[in-house]
Amino acid sequence: MRQFFISILGSVIGFFIAMVLILFFVFTLAVFAVNSAKPKKTTVSATTVLSMDLRNPMLDHGNGNSLFRNNTAFLVHIVRSLHDAKTNTKIKGLLIRANGWAMSPAQSEEIRLAIKDFQSSGKFVIAHAQGFEGPSLSAYAAVSSADEIWMQDTTGFSPAGYRAEVEFLGGVFEKYDLKANFIQFKEYKNAVNTYTQKGLTKPHREAMSELLTSLMDDTVANIANDRGISEKSIRFFLQNAPHSAEQAKEASYVDKFGYWVDVKDYVKKKAGKNTNLLDIARYEISPQKGPVIAFIGGQGIILPGKSSQGGPFSNKITMGGDTVSEAFVKASKNDKVKAIVFRINSPGGSPAASDQIWDSVNRAKKAGKPVVISMGQYAASGGYYVAANADKIVAMPTTITGSIGVYGGKVAIGDAAANFGYNTESITVGGEFSAAYSPFEPWSQANRAAMYGALEDIYADFTSRVATGRNIPLDDVLKIAKGRVWTGTQAKEVGLVDELGGFMKAVEIAKKLAKIDEDTKVQIKKFPRPLTDIEQLQKMLNVSAQSAQDLKALRVFTSSPEFVALLKARTALEPQSQESLKAALPTIE
Numbered sequence: 021m022r023q024f025f026i027s028i029l030g031s032v033i034g035f036f037i038a039m040v041l042i043l044f045f046v047f048t049l050a051v052f053a054v055n056s057a058k059p060k061k062t063t064v065s066a067t068t069v070l071s072m073d074l075r076n077p078m079l080d081h082g083n084g085n086s087l088f089r090n091n092t093a094f095l096v097h098i099v100r101s102l103h104d105a106k107t108n109t110k111i112k113g114l115l116i117r118a119n120g121w122a123m124s125p126a127q128s129e130e131i132r133l134a135i136k137d138f139q140s141s142g143k144f145v146i147a148h149a150q151g152f153e154g155p156s157l158s159a160y161a162a163v164s165s166a167d168e169i170w171m172q173d174t175t176g177f178s179p180a181g182y183r184a185e186v187e188f189l190g191g192v193f194e195k196y197d198l199k200a201n202f203i204q205f206k207e208y209k210n211a212v213n214t215y216t217q218k219g220l221t222k223p224h225r226e227a228m229s230e231l232l233t234s235l236m237d238d239t240v241a242n243i244a245n246d247r248g249i250s251e252k253s254i255r256f257f258l259q260n261a262p263h264s265a266e267q268a269k270e271a272s273y274v275d276k277f278g279y280w281v282d283v284k285d286y287v288k289k290k291a292g293k294n295t296n297l298l299d300i301a302r303y304e305i306s307p308q309k310g311p312v313i314a315f316i317g318g319q320g321i322i323l324p325g326k327s328s329q330g331g332p333f334s335n336k337i338t339m340g341g342d343t344v345s346e347a348f349v350k351a352s353k354n355d356k357v358k359a360i361v362f363r364i365n366s367p368g369g370s371p372a373a374s375d376q377i378w379d380s381v382n383r384a385k386k387a388g389k390p391v392v393i394s395m396g397q398y399a400a401s402g403g404y405y406v407a408a409n410a411d412k413i414v415a416m417p418t419t420i421t422g423s424i425g426v427y428g429g430k431v432a433i434g435d436a437a438a439n440f441g442y443n444t445e446s447i448t449v450g451g452e453f454s455a456a457y458s459p460f461e462p463w464s465q466a467n468r469a470a471m472y473g474a475l476e477d478i479y480a481d482f483t484s485r486v487a488t489g490r491n492i493p494l495d496d497v498l499k500i501a502k503g504r505v506w507t508g509t510q511a512k513e514v515g516l517v518d519e520l521g522g523f524m525k526a527v528e529i530a531k532k533l534a535k536i537d538e539d540t541k542v543q544i545k546k547f548p549r550p551l552t553d554i555e556q557l558q559k560m561l562n563v564s565a566q567s568a569q570d571l572k573a574l575r576v577f578t579s580s581p582e583f584v585a586l587l588k589a590r591t592a593l594e595p596q597s598q599e600s601l602k603a604a605l606p607t608i609e
Contacts, residue, residue: 030559064110069287070588072300080365080396090422093301095127096327099379101303102134106141112291113144116428118163121154121326125235125418126397130522136165148283151175161239164246173277177268180261182232184608190218197436199462202429203472205479209425209503234507238417239518247272252485274277311536314351314360321401322369341373347547348380358534359390361526367403368602371478377406390533394526396420400505402601410488411533414526415508415517422511423488423603425503426478434460534561
């Protein structure tokens with residue numbers, strides 16, 4: 021027995037030594053990242069050309085610099101940088117490495133708008149692609165307004181249109197006796213169809229077909245405007261994809277052939293002697309004096325608590341109800357802030373957190389701060405809920421928004437598990453609703469009725485919020501709600517959006533609402549303020565935690581039912597236990 025306790029003690033000590041070594045290693049790595057990997061303050065030389073690489077995915081926006089994301093530009097940073105650089109006399113032009121495969125339509129369109137804004141000052145824009153090999157139209161549309169588009173002559177030109185693929189598990193669930201218990205408000209709230217259907221329902225097909233058609237119409241019109249080609253010719257060309265590089269050049273989609281090294285030399289000669297290429301991710305926006313426009317951002321699934329910006333060990337990006345609400349409170353109490361631009365890039369999420377953010381927008385308005393929404397790639401379901409009562413809503417034509425609806429439910433696995441000899445029995449003390457979220461048994465009639473009532477209340481709150489916030493009769497809201505998603509263009513037609521445009525359009529409208537002269541420069545101040553490098557490091561490592569608390573947490577964890585469940589591999593079977601204001605948004609390419 022004595023040897024047993026010695027072994028246990030040795031294991032515990034070994035565990036903590038390992039943890040200390042791991043923390044030391046991570047701390048050293050992070051300090052190295054701060055001191056060595058992070059670019060030093062950038063100075064723009066007398067002759068500079070900005071460079072922008074669109075080949076990697078980008079977040080919509082970020083809370084300042086990141087310890088591990090120094091080489092990646094955020095979309096809003098690109099938009100603001102190009103707007104600032106167009107009046108910077110040292111900046112002569114822009115060189116782009118195009119994405120040859122796929123981009124989201126709204127990101128593509130906002131980058132295109134930013135490029136055109138930059139070009140309005142007479143500065144050149146050159147784009148280069150190692151082929152447009154993907155069928156997505158957005159990758160090409162992002163750079164279609166460039167003065168010259170270069171491509172390697174040995175590659176192809178394959179843009180064809182847009183495609184959305186939706187997975188259905190209804191047949192799988194039926195085969196294995198899995199019971200999908202879901203309620204949706206209403207027929208267009210298609211998130212549940214993945215679990216309950218074997219294919220597209222009529223409303224699902226209708227909404228997705230019209231959405232894709234709207235995206236196609238907007239993108240084709242933009243390319244036609246940029247390249248001087250008729251829309252009819254573009255559609256015919258796309259229908260006969262793929263094409264060779266020579267065919268793309270003959271049809272005026274590409275201007276020149278060459279390699280990346282060739283286009284870099286060309287740009288440096290075009291800009292002038294001693295030209296410096298500067299990555300737009302490192303471009304520092306000129307500091308401004310004057311009235312302050314607060315910039316509050318929210319992206320990812322809406323959840324209670326703090327927002328998450330991801331990190332070296334997690335790609336989890338969330339819009340936290342507490343973080344966004346606190347940002348509105350601070351901006352509302354700041355006398356220098358004259359208006360607020362709230363940037364949303366979210367498919368929705370928690371009804372409670374969405375309502376918390378809705379309330380913070382309402383309080384800001386009561387404090388006399390105009391609130392303007394800037395919608396990114398999507399602002400749907402809960403992402404629209406939080407926007408509904410703003411003074412103005414601005415969306416890109418290809419933004420996916422709306423989805424005014426709610427769903428809730430679970431997948432009951434009891435019968436499926438029984439087929440493999442796995443059995444669970446339950447004992448209930450209290451109300452019948454205690455079994456409502458059990459993953460092992462389907463809803464009773466009473467529990468289905470209870471869930472229906474709860475979801476119906478949320479739907480009624482959602483639609484009434486929209487009716488009041490948008491000043492639309494409730495009966496009209498009910499017609500355009502039903503969980504249906506719309507593009508920004510469609511949303512403007514039905515009254516869910518006020519203006520079409522990107523982030524800078526929202527700033528322009530915010531200035532007007534704050535009665536700031538059009539020509540007056542404004543400060544765009546981020547709320548909450550960006551974290552310093554040390555604060556990011558402390559947050560990442562949680563260095564303030566005490567060893568005693570860690571030990572206590574370890575003891576609780578190893579004796580908990582959750583630990584036993586982990587050993588039985590049940591963590592993959594967690595049920596959906598909350599209602600969701602979340603839209604089903606398939607990848608569109």
